[in-house]
Amino acid sequence: MLDRRRIAAAALDLADQQGTLTIPALARALGVAPSALYHHVSGRDEIISLMREELIITTSCDRDWSQPWPQALDKWTRGYLAAFTAHPRAVPLLATTPLAEPCIHAVYEEVAELLLTSGFAKDQIMPMITALESFTLGSALDSIAPPVMVSDVAREKAPHLAIALDHTPTDQQRAQAAFDTGLQALLTGFAALLPDHHTP
Amino acid sequence: MLDRRRIAAAALDLADQQGTLTIPALARALGVAPSALYHHVSGRDEIISLMREELIITTSCDRDWSQPWPQALDKWTRGYLAAFTAHPRAVPLLATTPLAEPCIHAVYEEVAELLLTSGFAKDQIMPMITALESFTLGSALDSIAPPVMVSDVAREKAPHLAIALDHTPTDQQRAQAAFDTGLQALLTGFAALLPDHHTP
Incomplete structure (x- = not known):
């Protein structure tokens, strides 16, 4: 059927x-x-x-949104990545078509409420959501890209790159480490947008 | 010819x-x-x-890398976005094939040297570069996606989302604002990785 x-x-x-x-x-x-x-x-x-x-x-519609915003966004974004990574070649198709599903609007509503009540400005909400989504889509594409291998690089011509690659995993941990680093940086950077954020 | x-x-x-x-x-x-x-x-x-x-x-190979790292990464990433945004449907193809071009290795070498000499740890360099690239690829895809329109959203069911959308541009500025917000957040978050960074 x-x-x-x-x-x-x-x-x-x-x-x-x-x-x-x-x-x-x-x-x-x-x-x-x-x-x-x-x-x-x-x-x-x-x-x-x-x-x-x-x-x-399968990922977002039954989330618990009662956590503080950094934890809630972290979980939400990781759920998205898992869903997209399972279907990486479908990502471009899914990324460039209007979002009209009621379920997705319901998720956006939860995120928007969380961020507004956490003190973010009204004009920051959609840029923040979109930045997280763009990062996640790009990370899903990256997860199927082969790594830059140190063996492909001319060590004498690119000594600093060779050092960086020597300290980079060559398995699935490579894409995961990049995602973790970027997500943490995005959340740290978002926190700095809050009016009561204390800069050093 | x-x-x-x-x-x-x-x-x-x-x-x-x-x-x-x-x-x-x-x-x-x-x-x-x-x-x-x-x-x-x-x-x-x-x-x-x-x-x-x-x-x-056309974007990266003749860059000036003598600026402080946040400005250098900002310019580099914006150059990438401009190049990819000019060819958005080619992005998925370009994103999932190994990077073997000598010119790209030369750019990575410049970025790796800049970040290492700025004090970032050896195992942070490739995750930072990859996170920036994933964000940029996703942003290029987003730049051809139609915006979520407030008219498509049931205001009474999604009042917070409606507020956020009321404060979101509906033209090209929408994707640009998301990119600017995300890039700024990533650079702020990267700065927090430095050993001499003072947290509040």
Whole structure:
């Protein structure tokens, strides 16, 4: 039986394999005629929306937002990364289509309320959310990129880079360390935006 | 006349238009047979490498690295964003292929030297560079994403999100504000990693 969640899951699989999504290919993957798909969805944009909802449902929609904002944003962003990293080739598709899912609006509402009540200015909220999302999308793409290997670098021409690479993991920990460093820096930098932040 | 820079430029155009790159399509766009391409490049990976080099040549390879690290990283990252934003649909392609271009290694060497001599730990250098790049790639994708519009949000269900959106530009300034906020936060957060940083 075809239903919207099954369509979303198949579309994620297809985008993972092919880095793109077409209605005929999705219908083939599901073993149905394209016309059968249109009984459930209005077209490609709605399928992409379902894919994103499928990812978000499994990560964000039942979060606990009662923590202080740095911990809440940290958990939220890590959940996003995990969802996107599971489908890295679908990321570009998901990143450049309007966010219209009610579930995502509900998550944004929680984040916006948390940040406004934590003292951030009204015009800082969406830039902060968007910066976190852009960093997370980029990190998901990075997680499937091969590392720069010290063996590829001419040591005598790039001695400082060679030192840095000597101290960089070459396994999955490489992308994780970059994500951890960036997320921590973003949260530290956001804290400095608060009016009661004391700079040294 | 076919040469490597002309191939790179045509490949960027093709990826921009189609979000993907194949040798037959590139040969068609250049009006040559696929075999003619192979006189200049070994294959698709090398073409992607040329595309990236073409972007980097125009942005990073002649930078002045004599400024203090926050200003130098700020300028470098903004240059990257400008290059990627000019070719947003090529970003996923460029992001997930190994960096092997000598020119990029030369840029990394400059950044690594700057950060090491500024006091950052050896194991922080690549995570910092990678976090900046991931943020920039994600921001380039965001720059072609349509904004969340307050009109799409149910005000009564999402009152805080509606306030945040009321204070968010709906033009190109939206993505720019998110990038500015995130970059500033990353640099502030990086500064906190320095051993002589005084926390309040």
